[in-house]
Each structure stands twice: as structure tokens, then as C-alpha cells.
Amino acid sequence: MKQAESILSLRDVEKTFAGHKAVDGVSLDIARGEVVAVIGPSGSGKSTMLRCINLLEVPDSGTISVDGKNLDTSGTVSARDLTQLRRRVGMVFQSFNLFPHMTVLRNISLPQERVLGRSREEADRRSMELLERVGLQQKADAYPAKCSGGQQQRVAIARALALDPEIMLFDEPTSALDPELGLEVLAVMRQLADTGMTMIVVTHEIHFAATVADRLIVMADGRILEQGPPQQVLDDPQHARTRTFLSAIKDR
Amino acid sequence: MKSAIFSDWAEWLPRLLDGLWVSVQVTGLSLIIGLVVGLLLALAAFARTRLLTWPAVLLVEIGRGMPALVMLQLVYFGLPSVGLTLETYAAVVLALSLTTAAYTSEIIRAGLRAVPDGELEAADALGMSRSDVMRFVVIPQGLRIALPTLLGFAILIFQISSLAFSLGLPELLSQAYSIGANTFRYLDVLTLAGLLYLAVTIPAGWLVARFERRLSRHLTT
Numbered sequence: 001m002k003q004a005e006s007i008l009s010l011r012d013v014e015k016t017f018a019g020h021k022a023v024d025g026v027s028l029d030i031a032r033g034e035v036v037a038v039i040g041p042s043g044s045g046k047s048t049m050l051r052c053i054n055l056l057e058v059p060d061s062g063t064i065s066v067d068g069k070n071l072d073t074s075g076t077v078s079a080r081d082l083t084q085l086r087r088r089v090g091m092v093f094q095s096f097n098l099f100p101h102m103t104v105l106r107n108i109s110l111p112q113e114r115v116l117g118r119s120r121e122e123a124d125r126r127s128m129e130l131l132e133r134v135g136l137q138q139k140a141d142a143y144p145a146k147c148s149g150g151q152q153q154r155v156a157i158a159r160a161l162a163l164d165p166e167i168m169l170f171d172e173p174t175s176a177l178d179p180e181l182g183l184e185v186l187a188v189m190r191q192l193a194d195t196g197m198t199m200i201v202v203t204h205e206i207h208f209a210a211t212v213a214d215r216l217i218v219m220a221d222g223r224i225l226e227q228g229p230p231q232q233v234l235d236d237p238q239h240a241r242t243r244t245f246l247s248a249i250k251d252r
Numbered sequence: 253m254k255s256a257i258f259s260d261w262a263e264w265l266p267r268l269l270d271g272l273w274v275s276v277q278v279t280g281l282s283l284i285i286g287l288v289v290g291l292l293l294a295l296a297a298f299a300r301t302r303l304l305t306w307p308a309v310l311l312v313e314i315g316r317g318m319p320a321l322v323m324l325q326l327v328y329f330g331l332p333s334v335g336l337t338l339e340t341y342a343a344v345v346l347a348l349s350l351t352t353a354a355y356t357s358e359i360i361r362a363g364l365r366a367v368p369d370g371e372l373e374a375a376d377a378l379g380m381s382r383s384d385v386m387r388f389v390v391i392p393q394g395l396r397i398a399l400p401t402l403l404g405f406a407i408l409i410f411q412i413s414s415l416a417f418s419l420g421l422p423e424l425l426s427q428a429y430s431i432g433a434n435t436f437r438y439l440d441v442l443t444l445a446g447l448l449y450l451a452v453t454i455p456a457g458w459l460v461a462r463f464e465r466r467l468s469r470h471l472t473t
Contacts (some may be wrong), residue, residue, distance in 0.1 A: 054377055079381075086379035097374035101393050110388060111378040156374075163378065 007032040007198055008167055013052055013062035013073070015045075022048040023059070024222035030167075035199045037209035037230065040219035041245055046202045049219070050169050053200070054089040055082060067166065087115060090160030094172040096152040098144040098159070104131070105140040108159045115163060123162070130158035134188050150181030154188050161192075168192065170201040206249055210234055218242045261444050264431050268441075271427030272448050278423060279410045281345045286352025286409075287402070293357035295386070298364045308357075315354020321415045323347045328419050344416040352409055356402060363398030364390055396467055403460040407453050414449070424448060 006029040015023040023045045030036055038046045051057040052073075053064060059073040066088050071081055098107050105127055112123035131137045134154040136147075144152050153173055160168060170189065174182035186208050193199055193212050203209060209216050209230050216230040220241050226233060237243045293308045315323070327347040331338060338346060367390050375385040417425040428445035432438035 056373055056377060083379050083381070086377060089377075091374075091377040093370060093374060093377075095370050097368075097370040099371055099375075099389055099393075101396065111375075111380060114381070114384045114388070115379045159378070 005032060006030055007067055008053065008200075009063075009065045010049075010053070011063045011065075013049070013059045013064065015048055015052055015057055015059050017048075021045075021222050023052060025062075026222070026224055028217075028224070030198060030200065032166075032198055033196045034215065035193045035197075035213045036201070036215045036217060037213035038200065038202045038217045038219060039204065039206070039209060039245070039249075040225070044219040045222035046219045047171050048222075050091075050171050050200060050202050053167075053169060054086055054091055056091075083115075087163060088166045089169060090163060090165035090167070091169045092153070092156050092160055092171065092173050094175050096144075096149070096156045096176075098152055098156055100144050103141050103143055104136070104147065104155050107144070107155060108162050111159065112162050126162055127158070130161055131155075133161075133191075134158050135184075148181055149177045150184045153177065153181075153185045157185070157188055157192070167198045167200070170199065170203070172202055172204070174203070174205060204249065206234070206246075218245070220245075257440060260435075260437070260440065264441055264444060267427050267431060268424060268445055268448055271422060271424035271445075272452070274421065275410065275413050275416075275423040275425075276452075278341070278344050278348065278416060278421070279406070279413045282348035282352050282409060282413070283406055285345070285349040287356055289349065289353035290356030291360055293353060294360035294364060295391075297357070297361050298390070299382075299386075311350070312354045312357055315350050316358070320348070320351050320412045321418060323351055324415055324419055340416075340419050340421045344413070344419060344421050348409060348413060348416075351412070352405075355405055359401045359405060360394065360398045363396075363401075364394035366397045367393045399467065400460060400464040403456075403463065407456050407460070410452065410456075411449065 008028075008030040010026055010028040013023055013026045014021065026045075026049055038050070040046045048057055052059045055064075055073070055077060058077060061074045064071045064073060064085075066085060069084075071077065071085060098104075099110075102110065105124060108127035108130060109120065109123035112118045112126060113120060118126070128137060128140065131140055134157060136151055136154055136158070139147055139151060139155070144155070147155065157168075157173075173189070174185050177185065182205070186205065189199070189201070189208070190212050201209070201213070211230075213230050215227060216233045217227040218225045218233060218237075218239075218241075225241055226238050233242070234246065237246060293312060296305070296308050318326075324344060324347040327350075328338065328340065328343040331343070371389055371393075372385060375389050380388070413423060414425040416423050417429060420426060424445055428441045429438075431441045435441070
């Protein structure tokens with residue numbers, strides 16, 4: 001796991017918003033099959049870093065490479081490179097972002113048809129497989145508004161998985177959910193990690209990070225403060241900043 | 253006396269109904285043309301296509317800023333001076349189409365903008381192309397959001413079509429005036445014409461309200 005080929009590399013990625021450096025020179029290598037949890041106070045740049053990986057935010061400078069294919073982001077990124085990158089990287093958002101005017105099944109099938117060129121039948125078959133995997137096959141014909149938040153997030157995960165990504169990004173996937181509903185989403189993610197999916201999870205769920213992640217990254221002020229095996233970082237943090245943040249979470 | 257009015261109304265009704273039919277036609281054609289142009293303008297504005305921005309903004313500002321009556325007169329009396337002479341009917345349709353395009357483009361643009369950014373990001377992250385995002389995510393939802401307002405505007409433009417009487421188009425109000433000129437019973441005939449307008453606009457308003465409720469059904473839990 002440690003020195004396996006890296007599937008994703010960030011080199012000196014920087015992103016500035018209105019004079020504020022949200023991401024300040026982040027370099028990172030992620031191995032195939034690795035599960036990385038990213039924690040840090042809000043405003044630490046963890047979400048922005050995640051959004052830079054699939055270029056929802058185009059970095060001001062730095063390179064991103066997926067599976068050895070380099071992408072220099074300082075110039076303009078061509079639409080083709082963008083599509084290529086996004087086909088390999090799936091993303092799940094804090095606010096689910098399902099399409100409310102389509103049924104659950106359509107939400108999952110449409111991107112397969114448009115992006116991968118699958119036939120409707122093929123896409124629907126794959127969608128049903130995935131719905132079963134996230135335990136929601138009975139919701140196939142429901143509209144998102146008829147699903148709970150936890151169910152919507154599981155559908156969003158199925159929608160991203162349907163495009164057969166190599167890497168899955170999770171941007172605070174449970175932050176908008178009641179704790180109970182969060183658990184069902186975390187269970188699906190845990191199961192996904194067991195299948196060997198490469199995952200980067202920005203989260204405040206320390207227990208999930210401790211038990212599922214191979215590596216825990218702590219970010220502050222747009223930089224990686226420290227990283228390592230979760231237990232080591234949680235039990236023996238090296239930076240005062242990390243200690244403050246961790247005790248704030250634990251005291252809750 | 254009362255029965256006299258009704259027998260007069262019965263005598264006038266066929267001409268007024270002819271007029272109403274012309275009003276409906278002109279309104280319908282203007283809406284079809286105006287909505288297509290309005291949608292294109294809204295899409296251009298949404299995509300921030302620079303090429304189209306300048307003429308589009310001009311058209312929208314003129315179309316919304318100028319009274320429909322002035323627009324009608326300018327198209328009918330003004331265009332011949334630049335070598336384009338239109339029949340009354342075509343001139344009315346063109347003028348009302350311009351007004352419709354200007355207003356509906358703003359209504360549609362507001363609808364497109366109301367589609368949550370998160371959904372656009374999700375579609376982007378899924379690797380969907382720009383045109384697919386517009387076609388499958390933004391336009392269906394944006395139009396649905398805009399639809400009640402658009403239908404309300406359609407009722408308004410039907411009323412505005414009465415201004416075409418100033419160009420002598422034989423629509424409902426013109427017919428009423430010409431009956432009035434022959435009989436000197438302006439008040440009676442205008443009352444009947446007014447009732448005919450209401451006979452269209454009030455049920456149309458109900459339908460719009462019902463339609464609006466139906467459309468939002470799948471958004472409620």
C-alpha cells in the first residue's frame with residue numbers, strides 16, 4: 001500500500017480566491033486502493049484542494065496527474081482533458097446535488113448514456129446493480145424529494161460509481177445529515193473502501209477516519225500540516241494546531 | 253330595453269368573434285416567434301457568449317423599455333422608410349414578437365439562473381458536456397420554473413394585442429370600434445368586447461394556476 005504505484009499526484013497546487021490563498025502549495029501522492037481522510041478546521045482549504053483534483057476549481061499553478069497522465073493547470077485546460085480527467089474521478093458532494101426533475105434511476109442512468117455512450121438498457125441495468133449495492137433498489141422510480149437525505153446521498157454515490165471511476169472524492173458527505181442518516185452513508189463508504197476503491201474523503205467523522213482510512217491528512221491554512229496512519233496522527237499529533245483541532249472535535 | 257341590448261349583442265357577436273379569432277391568432281403567432289427568440293437570447297445571456305451579448309442586450313432593453321403601442325407604430329410606419337413595408341398583420345406580429353422576445357428572455361433567464369449551482373457542479377463533475385448540462389439539467393428545470401410567469405405573460409400579450417386596433421388590424425377591439433362607429437353605441441359594444449376579453453383571460457388564469465400546482469407536485473415530499 002505504501003509505495004505502490006501512485007494513481008493520483010498533486011504537485012505544488014495553488015489556488016487563490018480574491019487574494020486569499022485557499023490552497024498553498026499542496027503536493028500529495030495517493031496509491032491505488034488507498035483511502036485517505038482529510039480533516040482540518042473550516043477554511044483550511046481541504047474542500048478546495050478536493051475540488052482542484054477534478055478541476056471544479058482550476059488551480060492557479062501546479063500539476064495534477066491521474067494514472068501517470070500529467071495535467072499542467074497553469075494554462076487553460078482543454079475540454080477534452082477535462083472530460084478525460086472527470087471520467088476517472090467521481091465526486092460526492094455535501095449537498096447531494098441530485099437532479100430533482102428526474103427519478104432516482106434516471107439520475108444514475110443519464111450520465112452513463114451521455115458520458116460513456118451506454119445504451120439505455122445497459123445503463124439501467126448497471127444503475128439497478130448499484131442501487132442494490134447501496135440498498136435502494138426499491139427507490140428506483142421515486143423522485144429525489146421522496147428520499148431522505150441519507151438515501152439521496154447513497155443515490156449520489158451510486159450515480160458517481162456508475163461511471164466506473166478509478167478515484168472517488170467525498171466532500172463532507174455526511175455534514176448535511178442527521179447523525180443516524182450519516183451512518184447509513186458511512187456504511188456504504190466503508191463497503192466501497194473494502195472493494196479496493198481509491199478514496200479521498202474530506203470529513204469531520206473522526207471515527208470513520210480512524211477505522212477506515214489508511215492515511216489521515218490534517219490541513220490548515222491551505223497546507224498539509226501533518227499526515228500518517230490515522231491512529232498515529234490522532235494519538236500523537238506533532239503540531240500544536242492539530243492538537244487544538246483534535247481536542248475541539250473530541251470534546252464535542 | 254334589456255332584451256334590446258341582448259338582441260343587439262347577438263347581432264354584433266359574430267363580428268366580434270371574428271375579431272377575437274384575429275386577436276388569438278396574432279397573439280399565438282407572436283408568442284411562438286417571441287418565445288423561440290426569447291429562449292435563444294436567454295441561452296446566449298446564460299452562456300455569456302460575447303458575440304451575441306451586445307445585440308441581445310440592445311434588443312432586450314428596447315423591447316422592454318418601449319411601450320408596445322410605440323413599437324407597433326414604429327414597425328408599421330417606420331420600417332417602410334428603411335425599405336421594408338409590411339402588411340398590417342405581419343407588422344403587428346413582428347412588433348408583438350419583439351416585445352414578447354424581450355420580456356420572455358428575461359423571464360427565462362431568471363428561470364435558468366434559479367437552477368441550483370450545485371446541480372451544475374455535479375453535472376460537471378460527472379463529465380457531462382456543456383451542451384448536455386444545458387439540455388438535460390438547466391433548460392428543463394429553468395423552463396419549468398419560468399413557465400407560470402411565461403403563461404402569465406401570454407395572457408398579458410393577449411390583452412396588449414388590442415393595441416393593434418391603432419393600425420386598423422381587424423381584431424376584437426377594432427371590430428368593436430367599427431360597430432360603435434356605425435351604431436353610436438360605443439359603450440354597449442365595448443362592454444361586450446370587454447366581456448369577450450375576460451372570457452379568455454379569466455379561465456386562462458385559472459388554468460395557469462392549476463398548471464403551476466401540478467408542475468411543482470414532484471418537488472414536494
